[in-house]
Amino acid sequence: MNVLQRSGAPQDPLSKALLNGQRPGTGGAAAIRLTEITKVYGRGQGAVHAVDRLSLTADDGEFVCIVGASGCGKSTLLSIVAGLDAPTAGQVDTGGRRVAIMFQEPALFPWLTARRNVELALRARRVPKDERRRRAADLLETVHLAEFADKRPHELSGGMRQRVALARALAQDADVLLMDEPFGALDAMTRDLLHDELERICSERRLSVLFVTHNVREAARLGDRVVLLSSRPGRVIEEYHVPRTGPRRIDSAGVADLASRVTDRLREEMRRHG
Amino acid sequence: MASTRTPADQGGRPGTSRDGRLAAAESSAIAGLDSLEIGEVTGARGAGRLARKAWSATWPKLLAIAIVLGAWELFYLSDFHGDSTNGLVKGPGPGLANLWDQLQHAQLWQAIGTTVQTAVVGFALAMLIGSVIGAVVSRIPPLRAATGSIISGLQTMPSIAWFPFAIILFGTSVRAILFVMVLGAAPSIANGLITGVDYTPPLLLRAGRTMGLRGVALYRHLILPASLPAYVAGLKQGWAFAWRSLMAGELLVILIGHLSLGILLNNAQDQLDLTSAISIMIVILVIGIVVDGVFSKTDQAVRRRRGLLTEGQPA
Numbered sequence: 283m284n285v286l287q288r289s290g291a292p293q294d295p296l297s298k299a300l301l302n303g304q305r306p307g308t309g310g311a312a313a314i315r316l317t318e319i320t321k322v323y324g325r326g327q328g329a330v331h332a333v334d335r336l337s338l339t340a341d342d343g344e345f346v347c348i349v350g351a352s353g354c355g356k357s358t359l360l361s362i363v364a365g366l367d368a369p370t371a372g373q374v375d376t377g378g379r380r381v382a383i384m385f386q387e388p389a390l391f392p393w394l395t396a397r398r399n400v401e402l403a404l405r406a407r408r409v410p411k412d413e414r415r416r417r418a419a420d421l422l423e424t425v426h427l428a429e430f431a432d433k434r435p436h437e438l439s440g441g442m443r444q445r446v447a448l449a450r451a452l453a454q455d456a457d458v459l460l461m462d463e464p465f466g467a468l469d470a471m472t473r474d475l476l477h478d479e480l481e482r483i484c485s486e487r488r489l490s491v492l493f494v495t496h497n498v499r500e501a502a503r504l505g506d507r508v509v510l511l512s513s514r515p516g517r518v519i520e521e522y523h524v525p526r527t528g529p530r531r532i533d534s535a536g537v538a539d540l541a542s543r544v545t546d547r548l549r550e551e552m553r554r555h556g
Numbered sequence: 557m558a559s560t561r562t563p564a565d566q567g568g569r570p571g572t573s574r575d576g577r578l579a580a581a582e583s584s585a586i587a588g589l590d591s592l593e594i595g596e597v598t599g600a601r602g603a604g605r606l607a608r609k610a611w612s613a614t615w616p617k618l619l620a621i622a623i624v625l626g627a628w629e630l631f632y633l634s635d636f637h638g639d640s641t642n643g644l645v646k647g648p649g650p651g652l653a654n655l656w657d658q659l660q661h662a663q664l665w666q667a668i669g670t671t672v673q674t675a676v677v678g679f680a681l682a683m684l685i686g687s688v689i690g691a692v693v694s695r696i697p698p699l700r701a702a703t704g705s706i707i708s709g710l711q712t713m714p715s716i717a718w719f720p721f722a723i724i725l726f727g728t729s730v731r732a733i734l735f736v737m738v739l740g741a742a743p744s745i746a747n748g749l750i751t752g753v754d755y756t757p758p759l760l761l762r763a764g765r766t767m768g769l770r771g772v773a774l775y776r777h778l779i780l781p782a783s784l785p786a787y788v789a790g791l792k793q794g795w796a797f798a799w800r801s802l803m804a805g806e807l808l809v810i811l812i813g814h815l816s817l818g819i820l821l822n823n824a825q826d827q828l829d830l831t832s833a834i835s836i837m838i839v840i841l842v843i844g845i846v847v848d849g850v851f852s853k854t855d856q857a858v859r860r861r862r863g864l865l866t867e868g869q870p871a
Contacts (some may be wrong), residue, residue: 321755364766366765366766368763381766382766383762383763383766385759385762385763387759387762388756389759389760389762390763391760391777391778391781391782392782392861392862392863392864393782393784393861393862394781402767402769402777403767405777406769406773406777407768426586426587426590430590432861434861434863436862436863439590441589441590442590443699450767454766454768462725466737471589475586476590477583479586499861508656516704521703
């Protein structure tokens with residue numbers, strides 16, 4: 283079931299793969315390749331370097347968590363990958379893969395029911411009407427919301443709305459899912475359940491995920507790789523690979539251990555900024 | 557850039573054989589959490605609840621009528637109008653009798669028919685023109701910058717000031733009245749739509765764009781529905797302007813052989829028939845209130861659908 287499970291990384295191409303920012307042992311092509319991305323807001327004296335020559339690669343089916351303090355350009359980076367924002371310099375290559383994005387807010391259309399919200403994403407891709415209905419029902423089933431299909435967003439809880447947003451993102455048939463702190467506004471219990479859900483769905487659909495969060499534990503819980511960014515300008519300062527050997531829990535020792543190491547490194551980075 | 561490897565799941569439950577059961581447990585946990593969070597509201601149902609609802613909707617209106625009739629009676633009894641000798645002012649009793657009497661005659665209904673017909677045509681024109689202008693202006697920034705203040709300026713212009721212009725241009729005709737109605741109502745309608753487009757949440761626009769909505773589809777599926785509450789508010793305001801312009805028009809632009817509420821009001825004035833004038837005014841007031849009520853209900857329905865109005869909240 284776990285397509286992300288990898289074993290026996292070939293020793294020889296390891297250094298080469300790491301040099302490319304590619305995960306060893308996958309053999310797959312990069313789903314996202316960011317090369318020397320720079321984003322500057324404003325010009326002259328007041329110019330702010332949000333992201334500076336950032337290079338990052340995510341493989342097909344890889345779950346990459348991006349953590350960093352405020353102002354490290356995490357959200358900017360996702361906007362650039364999603365094509366909502368243009369980089370000042372550098373290249374984004376997704377090899378023609380379809381990209382969907384989820385925000386911290388569900389961003390559902392409040393005048394449409396859950397089902398119609400999902401159907402609209404299918405409609406935007408010109409899926410025929412009959413198929414839209416069927417696929418929207420399937421997708422809501424996937425996020426365990428079949429019985430709430432005819433509710434409007436304001437009739438749903440925060441966690442349920444975010445699951446509709448996930449169903450809508452999946453409706454875009456994306457190979458790459460960009461998530462900008464999608465569970466940041468949810469309570470811990472709901473978040474834990476959604477972590478399990480997301481993990482299941484991503485591995486079933488072999489999605490490549492760029493998951494931005496400021497919650498280090500969440501990153502350690504979900505990621506195949508945790509990428510730590512420096513603050514202003516954003517740059518990759520550390521990467522942690524997490525081999526998958528089975529289901530993880532947010533309170534397991536391994537996750538806690540990784541989280542504390544990432545946190546220590548993050549604090550060190552913050553002290554550097556005074 | 558350093559790279560480290562770490563085992564992260566020592567504390568996790570190993571093995572994939574239990575995945576099926578885990579998924580089932582997880583699904584039921586989610587369902588449980590959902591039902592806790594939704595918390596279906598169950599209240600009293602049936603005839604009793606319906607009756608209470610009807611009563612709570614009716615009594616404010618009954619009270620309002622009582623206040624008006626009371627004020628009318630007080631005005632009649634007081635010597636404030638200085639008319640005790642001429643006998644032109646009558647109390648609410650004879651006044652309502654006059655209204656009842658007029659309602660029995662075809663003349664009033666014919667006048668109502670003419671006026672309502674002009675109102676419908678004028679408002680439909682204003683809606684069409686206002687919507688087109690609003691849609692175009694909101695999507696073309698240079699046009700927006702140029703015409704935004706003109707539209708707002710037009711709104712502040714009292715419509716009655718347009719009548720000399722309209723009469724010179726169109727003569728004493730229904731067209732002159734329609735022209736002023738459109739000038740009065742269209743800016744409000746256009747402004748409503750422009751405001752709605754302006755306040756389309758940027759996050760929804762981002763979501764729409766990543767879903768692949770572009771151009772006309774973006775407008776149809778996102779921007780227009782998002783603008784609906786502000787548009788309905790614009791329509792409501794536009795109606796108020798149109799109705800006022802129409803009444804001013806019917807009093808100013810006297811059309812021969814054109815029996816309207818304005819003409820009846822004018823006749824009452826000529827004949828010093830205060831009671832008839834009041835009856836016609838009541839009819840005008842009631843039509844205005846009914847149409848306004850329709851817009852208010854629409855506005856409420858739109859807002860309720862979006863969760864912008866909680867149950868039981870007054871409009």
